[in-house]
Structure formats: C-alpha cells, structure tokens
Amino acid sequence: MSSNPNNLTTSWGAPVGDNQNSMTAGSRGPSLLQDVHLLEKLAHFNRERIPERVVHAKGAGAHGYFEVTQDLSQYTKANFLSEVGKRTPMFIRFSTVAGESGSSDTVRDPRGFAVKFYTEEGNYDLVGNNTPVFFIRDAIKFPDFIHTQKRHPQTHLKNPNAVWDFWSLSPESLHQVTILMSDRGIPATLRHMHGFGSHTFKWVNAEGAVVWVKYHFKTEQGVKNLDVKLAAQLAAENPDYHTEDLFNAIAAGDFPAWKLYVQIMPEKDADTYRFDPFDVTKTWSQKDYPLIEVGRMVLDRNPENYFAEVEQATFSPGSFVPGIEASPDKMLQGRLFAYADAHRYRVGANHNSLPINQPKAEVRNYQRDGAMNHGTNGGGSVYYEPNSYGGPTESPAAKPVPFEVSGQADSVAYDHNDHYTQPGDLYRLLSEDERTRLVENIVGAMTPVDREDIKLRQIGHFYKADPEFGQRIAAGLGLAVPDSV
Template sequence: MADHNGSNGNKLNQGGSTRIGSESPVGNGSKGPGATDDGATHINPILTTNQGRPIGDNQNSVTAGRRGPITLDDFQLFEKMAQFNRERTPERVVHAKGSGAHGNFVVTHDITKYTKAAIFSKIGNTCPVFARFSTVGGEKGSADTARDPRGFAVKFYTEEGNWDMVGNNTPTFFIRDAIKFGDFIHTQKREPGSNLKSATMMWDFWSLSPESLHQVTILMSDRGIPDGYRHMHGYSSHTFSLINDAGELHYCKWHFRCNQGIKNLMNAEADTLAGTDPDYSQRDLLHAIDQKDFPSWTVQIQVMKESEIDNFKYDPFDLTKVWPHGEYPLIDVGVMTLDRKPSNYHAEVEQAAFNPSNIVPGMGYSPDKMLQGRLLSYPDAHRYRIGTNYDLLPINARKNNGYTYNRDGLMRFDGNGGDLPNYEPNSFGGPKEDPKYIERPYSTATTEKVGRYDHREENDDYTQAGNLWRLFDDGEKDRTAETISKSLGQTPLRIQKLQLSHFKKADPDYAARVAKALNNNEHPEYLHADDAATVPAGARLHEK
C-alpha cells in the first residue's frame, strides 16, 4: 500500500535511531549488580556531585574533630540526604506494581480499508514500543500472583506521534460509568478504619452493582491469576474508532493474543509464590528476555460499522460486555515482540505514563463512558504524580518532530522553546494548525436531552456472565465457586444473599454451587452464627 509519508516507510526505523530508554552515564565499562559478570575488569570513573565536582571521600562526613558533630559545610552529605529524601514519586493509585520491557511492532496485514494511520499504511512497517504490565489493586510491594486483573499498556512510538493502548488482560471491567471508578477502587484497597483489605467492602459494592457480575466471574474463575505476564492476552477493553482516507468510521476493539499460550495459576500455587517469590512475574519476564525467549503477541481488531450501533442488541460501548466473535471476528493486524529490558526501572517503568487520549490521525474515541472519564483522569494523574512536563521524559517523549506552544512548568529541561513565540496566532513563522487533521465527528443520540441517565435501565447484566459460566467444565465451575466462597464467605449474610441472587439470574447452577461452597466453608464469624443454615437457601431467592 502507499506510504502516507511519500517516503520509504516508517522514518523511525531509518538510521538505526530507534533505541529508547536510559543509557549508562559512565559508558559500557560500568555494569549494574544485576548484569552478568563476565570477569572483565570494570572501569571506575571519578565520583562527582550532581553538578560534577569531583569527590575525594565518600566514606566519612565532615566533623568538628574525630568525635565531634557534623558541620554545616558538608555539602556532599546534605546533597546525598536531600536526594535520598526525595527519591520516591507518589505511588500509582492503581497499577502500582508493574514490570516493563522494550520491543517492536510490525504490521503483517493490510487494514487501510479501516484506518489512514501512517503506521498501518504498508505491510512491513514497524515502530518501537514500550509495554508495561501490572496488577491493579495492590501496592508497589504487593505480590505479583494476587487474584486481580492485570494492566496491559503499550506505547507505540509512531512517525505521527505516540499511540498509547491502555488496557487490561480482560475484555470487560466491573463498571460502565466513570463516575463510579473511585468508589470501586476504594473497595479494592484498604478499609479506612483498620487499614486492612476487606472482602466485605468488595462484595458489598459488587452485590449492589450487578453490572460487575461478568468481570467478577472472570476474576474468580481459573482465568483470574495469570502465570506471569508472558502468558496472558491483552485487550483495549474500551471501544475506539478507526477512520480511513475516505472519512469512513468503524468502531473497533483491540486484542493482543498471546503467542506463548495462555497459562494460569491455581490458588495454592499462587499463594505459595506470593510467599516465596512475590516478584515472580517480573522475574519471569526479565529472565525470558535474558534467554532470548522473546515474548510476542498477535495484534488483532474487531470492527463494527458506524451504521450498526443503533440497531445493536445492547449498548456496544458498554465496558461490562464483549462483542461476540461470531458476529465480529478477529482481524489480524500485526505482531508485537518484547526483546529488551529497561536499563533503569525508575526512569523507564516507574516514570512511564500511558494515556488513552494519545492516539494518532486515523484513530478516534467513542461514547464509552468509562473511556471518556479516563481521557480526563489519566493525564491529570500523571501531572500530579510525575509533574507538569511528564511527557518530555525520554520514556514518554514523542520520537517524531512536534511543535507546541506549551511552555514552562516545574522541571522543564528541553530548552522550553527558546525565544520563539509562546502564543498563537503569530506572524513570526510559528506552528499553525492543519485542517486535514480535524477530528472526524462521530454520531451520538441527538434526540435525547443532556442529563444523568440510569445506566442500569434497559441493560442486561446477567446473560454474558451466564454464558461464560456455561463455558466452564464442572471442575472449573467448582473451583470458581470455591474461590468465590472463600472471599464472599467473610461478609455479612445479607451481602451473601444479595450476591447469590445475582448468580442465580446469570445461571441457577452458578448460585447453587456457590451456596453449597459457602455452606462447606469455615468462617466462624458468619457461618457459625445462628442463621448460617439459611445460606444454601439463598440459591432459591425470589427474582427481584
């Protein structure tokens, strides 16, 4: 296909300048403690202060006599302590524990009928990528093997700017409206009084939010704990849009299909690893790259015509539901391979900032309420956590030429635009807009009034969860019920009963197996209470 640049393919791959990430400040002769020691003599450059002043003694403070107090002129001590006190950036509120790797993406199939994005303009086009995988609810020091969704974020450094695919390892989520995101995440964190994790908070929210049932079923099933980051799929989860040269819009969902094969951990193995190797997924990813067993994913899309959305059987932008593959089959796009470890975790993984609003020409958004909320909240979180100029850091910076009037702010380190105008319009040759890049509008319901609509009206929160349950064999059904019961069984009986009513609406067998598992579990504070015998009857609750 024709190259939109009118040149010989993706410019980012010419001249061998695709390497992204920090380099050793002291050259190839210095190695980190994590590197393989080949026995070669290490080069030891002269130690300096932050400003380059050579240091003669890094072992002893300046004191008034051998046993005297430290003096205020020990600039070196105060610089070291001040830097140490400020080493930690605020932890991510979600996705705090994560791992990352560099790699590349190559286009293997023609999708120019759907998008005019330059990266997809020709089979064989490539671009560098950086991927970050993570757990969701845990803190930075938590175990990699928690029963938790996994974050799956990829930054594509394309010739038209950075495209961030910010998704999870599941195609759905617990809620469909961003206004409930903070409430939901609070239930996955710590109870404000005791500072302990609380099954009651989780199930209280889920039982009062039946739209969560599909994702809860995925989470509690055998699919709930991936065996490391290399053995899981990735999904945009949200619906985005693609626009072609003719201005035609198709809605799409992105899929990253794992080429290593799907593997998951059972409860006992995950619990053992949490105690013996809490960094299991991080270690597995880095070890595979060291062994040149580079993990890869086949990139695919589902597409829906713009004209189909009004007649679809449910809201196609509902994040709690999937598009059936039988109706919207997967279409091959390319392959992503990860083949290089970060040189420095803080610079490249901790400071990596992914933003779903980062797209390129030929792509667009959708009316997905959760996506709309993330378009606002993600860059806002990055500005708080890393700083106003987070997108100038090497791991986040665009690799193509770009021009903006944005100026100043803390830690601006790129020249700040020099003496060029910082306003527009101007008559001094400053950058100007190009109408050919105006976003293609998408259709919404224009006959309805602006207001707050109940997202549960005319919504079916049970069919897809029930369909997933019926896909499980008897063994997985029993294991899922047992996993649910161990957590749900810690909650008050009123919450158990309400949640069982949701399971029943998805499938009576679902509720019956969970109720049976609850009755068999050991939870003295609830199941040994006077009314514990009523728990199995929850499977026969009347429909509400």
C-alpha cells in the same frame, strides 16, 4: 503530516486539528470530555507554576516492536498501520490493579496491559487489561470502586465487606467478577496471558469513513494460569515472580510475542446491536464480528533502569494519532481525562518530555514552564497562538471525524441493562473442573464477608446469570438462594 515544521502538535507529538474551537455537542455545547487537546492545555496551564500510582502501582515493563502483518488501511489512516512489514518501536507495562508497589505479583487481580507505540505521527497509547471487560461502565463510579479494592481507612486492612457490597450493588460488575474469580484471575506469567484494549474505539480511514473496533492481543506463548495454592506460595516466597520471569525470559533471548487482532463493527451497527457496543462490561460476539489479524508485537529488550523507564512511564487512552479516535464509551470518556491528569500530578506537567514517554515525532506547541522542564522550554520563540510570527498552527486534516449526538444534557445510564446473559454464557462455556474452581474461589472470597444481606444479594446475581451458578455458591456459603430472585 507531523513532519511539517509549521504543524502544531500535542505534547505526545500528534498534530492538532483545531486550536481555536473546543469540541462541543453542537454549536452551543456543552463541551465534550473527549476533547483531550482542550483538557491537556488547561491541565498543563494549571501546573505551570511550581507518588506512587493510585492504581496499577506494581508493574513490570519491556521494550519491543510492533510489525504490521495485514493491510487494514481501508479502515484506518493511522500511519503505523499503513503497510505490511512496517515496524514501530513500542514499550509495554504490565501491572496489578489494587496492590501497592511492594505487593505480590501472584495475587488474584486484573493485569494492566498498557502499550505505547512510538509512531511517526506521535505516541499512541493503548491502555487496557488482560480481560475484555471491566467492573463498571461509567467513570463516575471509578473512585468508589477503587476505594473498595484498597485498605479500610481505620484498620488499614483489605475489606471484603466493601468489595462485595459494592459489587452486589453494581450488577454490571458480574461479567468481570466471573472472569476474575475464574482460572484467568491469576496468570502463570505476564507472558502467558492475553491483552485487550477492552473499550470500543473509533477508526477512521483516509476518506473519513468510520468503523468501531475492539483490540485483542493473543499470546503466542499460550494461556497458562496459576493454581491458587501455588500462587499463595509464590506470594510468600517470591512476590516478584512475574517481574523476574519477564526480565529473565527477555535476557535469555526467549522473546515473548502477541498477535494483535481487531473486531470491526460497521458504524451503523452500533444502533441495532443486541448489546450496547460502547458498554465496557460487555463483549462483542466473535461470530458476529470475527477477529481480523493486524500485526505482531515482540518484546526483545529489557529496561536499563527500572525507575527511569517503568516507574516513570505514563500512558493515557487519550494519546491518539490520526485515524484512531474515541468512542462514546462512558468509561473511556472519563479515562481520557483521568489518566493524563494523574500523570501530570504524579510525574509532573512535563511527563511527556521524559525519555521513556518522549515521542519520536517532533513536538511543537505553546506549552511552557512547569516542574522539571529540562528542555529548551521553547527558547525565545513565540509562546502563544494564534500569532503572526510563523509559529506552528493546527492541521485541519487531523480533526476528529464528527459523530451525531442527541438528547437532553442529563445524568443518564446506558439504555441496555442485561448484566446476566454474558456472565451466564461464560459460566456455561467452562468445563466442570473450571466451574468447580470458579465456585470455590468465589466462596473463599465471600466467606470473610460478615453481613449475610451482602452475600444474599450477590448470590442473587449469580443465580440470575445461571441458576446452577447461584445454587452452588449459596451451598458453599451455607445459605439458600433468596426467594426474591
């Protein structure tokens, strides 16, 4: 589709389905945040006249390829997934979330797992983590959450009071907090951890049929985690341990690999599933929706220049290709704007034209000017649309498949508020040794909190997930489970 010289494209090379009408909830609106083409046009225009990442500042990256091992074209028309054996070049960036660019690799933190597929229909970015869930489920809470993970504005020190105050007032965080404080909170290496798309996405096939999907990258190296004491030792002696390990493994020809699986949910199941399938703090049971193999990702080439490739790499969950679209996940909806806008600010309005981000598909649009525009800037060609000079136009076949929305325009929460069943199930799945380490890690992290009410509030959440869980943490902190639980 994108090979047609008359097709209008996004800056990541994907065809545009409609350049005359923005995406709205019904004919009268309001406009939808998931209209990433609209957001890109407006945000790029704002930057046409002439830092370190806010999150995920410390990272490592590598090149490789993705090879399809199972035909799932019955579910998606995405070209790079169209046939068994098809290979697509890709780049991945692993990262920690909260620390600065000079922080240690072996801290307890989620790991970013961002994959850029250079497909024939434009770049597809899958921007996830090494956990299947997240701390919050609405993007409006993201700046506040990240503020708690950063430094106190007066002392410039990490602030456990802020961390646990926020979590204790945001019970939806309990699932991710339990994972973070478990053994999985400190991976042994970047090669020895799984990756997840985390959000729910929409797949559309050639006939326009819709399914909901979740992505799971399973490491072929096996899952390995670091002992707390060893992690602290490495943080002091070799803070770049994970970066070094990944580079050395690839340089030695020990190419790390992951199998990609998806869970597929029929479109109508979203209305009846026992958890809201668009709530990123929840997982789907693999008994209900088993893992289906898609392909294999192999990392086989190190960057030639860290700054040019890893530091300037930009990823956005809004970089879709035909056959893959957004779901109503509220956290995802906010990220569709926030990530690309962060790159326009940090790297520049033309970040997608840098070699590491440049799509293999030809880019044809009417975006002009902006800082560091190192190409031809469109030359003397027509620079607006619609026009009668034969410039590129939209491809109706690339329009997202509509889905029904209803209700009043209002600020509302998800209907489902069971924040305790899944973390409780996770706790009960752990071995006794794993539970003991989990409790020790939580007690160690909460001990510096100097307000008892924050500790008691958080203990109450652990207790609601599993009474033993809460009781053990309370005992470790020298407190009792609140009577009000």
